[in-house]
Amino acid sequence: MIVDEQSFGAGVASAVDPRTSTSRMMRGIFLVLGICFVALGFIGAFLPVLPTTPFLILAAACFARSSPRLENWLLQHPRFGSLLRGWRERGAIPVKAKLMALGGMAIGFAGFWFGSHPGPWLTAAVVLLMLSGLIYVFSRPS
Known part of the structure; x- marks a missing residue:
């Protein structure tokens, strides 16, 4: 039996759209990477051999693609926000x-x-x- 889109309705066809699932999957990957980079940056704040700011720059880039709320949290952070904004605006x-x-x-x-x-x-x-x-x-x- 051949099943077409009409037999399931329009809602099911859009639920399995590969573009939507790929986009959600990539947002999830960027979110996990961003959280990992924040963790590495946090560890780097206490270990002299591990840098903090480069990891937070990477985290902000990942959050820009996955979570505007977490990106805003990093960019408004009292200690690191100005460094991240300067990097983003001027590469400074x-x-x-x-x-x-x-x-x-x-x-x-x-x-x-x-x-x-x-x-x-x-x-x-x-x-x-x-x-x-x-x-x-x-x-x-x-």
């Missing part, structure tokens, strides 16, 4: 954050150097990676 990183990135990378490199006594190739690779990150950070507006 405050001077204080740039200096903290420089200091964190210097301390991280010192720990790497004295803690592992790396060879010249590994040292060069780590220096290039850190310098590329610093160049990007300092090239952003303040």
Whole structure:
């Protein structure tokens, strides 16, 4: 027996529309990712080696695609909201954050150097990676 849309009515056909279910599924994925990024950002607020703001930027981007209420909560947050709004509007990183990135990378490199006594190739690779990150950070507006 062949079943057509008329036998089920219009409501059933729209309930199984793949565009609707994909959209809901993607919103759910973005919501879960956003919550995970907020959790990582929260952990990063207490651990010096894990950054907070990049995870919150990612969380805000995920919430923009899944939950306007949670996106607004992040953008209006008393501590991180201005940083997130500045990033979103101008791609800006405050001077204080740039200096903290420089200091964190210097301390991280010192720990790497004295803690592992790396060879010249590994040292060069780590220096290039850190310098590329610093160049990007300092090239952003303040």
